[in-house]
Amino acid sequence: MSVGLEHFLILSAVLFAIGLYGVLAKRNAVVILMSIEIMLTAVNIAMVAFSRYSHIISGQVFVIFIMVVAAAEAAVGLALIIAIYRSRKTVDAEKFDLMKW
Amino acid sequence: MMGLDIAFWVLAVVSVGAALAVVLMRDIFRAALFLMLCFLTVAGIYITLSADFLAGAQVLIYVGAIGVLIIFAIMLTRESRRGSPSGRLRLPALFIGLLFLVTMVFVVVSTDWHVIAELPTEPTTTAIAQALFSGEDGFVLAFEIAAALLLAAIIGAIVLVREK
Numbered sequence: 001m002s003v004g005l006e007h008f009l010i011l012s013a014v015l016f017a018i019g020l021y022g023v024l025a026k027r028n029a030v031v032i033l034m035s036i037e038i039m040l041t042a043v044n045i046a047m048v049a050f051s052r053y054s055h056i057i058s059g060q061v062f063v064i065f066i067m068v069v070a071a072a073e074a075a076v077g078l079a080l081i082i083a084i085y086r087s088r089k090t091v092d093a094e095k096f097d098l099m100k101w
Numbered sequence: 102m103m104g105l106d107i108a109f110w111v112l113a114v115v116s117v118g119a120a121l122a123v124v125l126m127r128d129i130f131r132a133a134l135f136l137m138l139c140f141l142t143v144a145g146i147y148i149t150l151s152a153d154f155l156a157g158a159q160v161l162i163y164v165g166a167i168g169v170l171i172i173f174a175i176m177l178t179r180e181s182r183r184g185s186p187s188g189r190l191r192l193p194a195l196f197i198g199l200l201f202l203v204t205m206v207f208v209v210v211s212t213d214w215h216v217i218a219e220l221p222t223e224p225t226t227t228a229i230a231q232a233l234f235s236g237e238d239g240f241v242l243a244f245e246i247a248a249a250l251l252l253a254a255i256i257g258a259i260v261l262v263r264e265k
Contacts, residue, residue: 002106003105003106003109003110003149004216004218005214005216006209006210006214007109007113008109008146008150009205009209010205010206010209010210011113011116011117011146013201013202013205013206013209014117014202015116015117015120015139016201016205017198017199017201017202017205018117018120018121018123018124018198019120019124020194020197020198020201021124021194021195021197021198022123022124023194024190024193024194024197024198025124025187025188025190025191025194025195026124026185026187026188027185027186027187027188028129028185028186030129030133030171030174030175030178031123031124031129031132031185033171033174034123034132034133034136034171035123035124037136037140037163037167037171038120038123038136038139041139041140041143041163044143044155044159045143045146045147048147048150048152048155049150051150051152052150052151052152052220052221053214053216053217053218054215054216054217055217055221057225057228057229057232058232060152060154060155060225060229060232061229061232061233061240063152063155064155064158064229064233065240065243065247067158067159067162067163068247068250068251069247069250070162070163070167071162071166071167071251071254072250072251072253072254073254074167074170074171075170075254075255075258076254076257076258076261078170078171078173078174078258079257079258079259079261079262080261081174081178082174082177082178082261082262083261083262085177085178091178093188094188094189
């Protein structure tokens with residue numbers, strides 16, 4: 001059976017599920033950010049697969065914008081983690097209760 | 102097409118294995134290295150989808166910029182041998198992830214996709230540039246907003262980590 005659109009979409013779903021598990025289950029804030037990057041990459045694979053199997057280039061343009069937003073998100077997210085680490089001496093997401101009422 | 106199929110299966114297995122290593126590794130630094138391996142194999146998958154420009158951008162932005170940024174963050178927030186333990190939500194997270202996966206696989210398999218099987222032969226860089234900057238239904242405004250977003254993100258990151 002030759003590789004088709006379904007294979008790429010299922011690969012994308014598998015990567016997204018792994019990232020989802022990482023975001024929900026992990027305690028280290030840096031690992032949570034890494035899992036978010038895996039989820040964004042999974043979405044990009046689906047976009048590029050749709051673009052290739054319909055010969056419409058807009059999917060790849062959207063992937064470029066997702067990459068821009070992912071880069072901005074990684075920069076701000078890691079800056080937040082470092083700022084919290086300075087004041088709290090931990091990056092454990094279950095100990096971040098600054099905004100808890 | 103046969104070579105592309107073999108390349109897809111190898112890249113898919115390696116990328117899924119690397120992603121699993123990211124969420125299962127106890128050592129955060131090794132998890133970051135596996136994340137970069139995962140990004141590299143995804144660049145290879147873009148090549149099998151004949152998206153040459155995006156494969157280059159993936160290597161530059163994800164493997165280069167974001168990978169180095171994450172390793173820097175790990176070095177700056179090194180917790181004393183804590184590793185990367187799972188939290189209380191481990192089993193619910195596993196359940197939600199599997200539920201999502203089963204739902205998506207079911208939807209993908211049962212949908213009748215209208216696909217064009219033959220490979221696009223032209224390089225994509227010119228086509229992407231035309232789609233971005235062409236006057237009618239282009240993405241010029243979104244492009245400018247992306248520039249403003251990047252500037253805001255840089256300034257925000259500097260303000261957040263600046264020493265008081």
